[in-house]
């Protein structure tokens with residue numbers, strides 16, 4: 143079976159982006175960067191990616207092919223692979239990639255209305271994580287969760303796949319790489335898939351609800367949610383930031399008997415925590431702690447230790 147790895151392994155980006163230029167071994171070819179007004183050759187092209195030392199643009203093989211051909215790598219991933227194959231490689235009988243078979247009842251049924259993305263796209267981003275993995279581990283995430291969730295990196299941004307509870311890929315969230323830029327949006331998504339989704343909705347399925355006695359922690363962001371998930375704490379979140387929780391999400395919480403709303407300790411976070419707790423009813427309570435201990439779950443765990451967070455969740459300590 144031929145997948146994107148078979149295709150990209152037969153392509154050398156140096157031959158595509160700098161045809162006719164000679165190179166040796168793994169050495170990069172340097173050319174004038176087409177993405178900024180370059181005065182010296184700032185774009186270093188390696189066999190599998192290119193990086194500009196002037197404007198910090200980074201492209202992988204398939205991203206470059208997508209960009210050259212006006213395709214969107216996220217929504218047209220399979221077309222990009224097929225085009226790369228037909229144009230540059232010529233492997234035969236490229237099969238369409240099978241989706242992971244749904245094996246659990248889907249908690250977030252409203253998300254079935256959207257056609258899932260090809261999960262190969264998430265794998266592709268995960269394959270490009272490389273040394274950027276340290277950013278995720280620095281936030282307390284384990285390698286096991288980084289690998290199982292297929293967290294990745296693409297085009298100067300961290301990638302966070304959004305799965306439904308049947309492991310179908312609903313969308314991709316991008317998180318700015320602060321070492322590249324600290325201006326502009328911190329998070330963004332895929333065109334046409336920018337509405338809010340529940341994140342880590344598998345936590346709301348019967349299996350996880352049973353293991354956790356109906357307890358779930360509702361976090362303000364994807365990374366806080368994953369931080370708890372790494373500790374075996376049942377946690378869920380949603381995309382698009384603090385104000386994005388929709389009433390349509392409430393039915394997905396039908397099996398939860400205790401919902402702890404653990405939002406950032408700031409005005410926006412606490413105001414929203416109250417609005418959502420009202421929506422969820424008596425089962426919901428707001429988890430809070432003194433702001434000096436940490437502004438969000440990740441911060442709190444870093445500053446006070448994860449046991450402090452666990453005790454807060456179990457009600458053994460009062461954070462105020």
Ligand SMILES: [Zn+2]
Nearest residue numbers: 175178194197
């Ligand atoms: Zn450049």
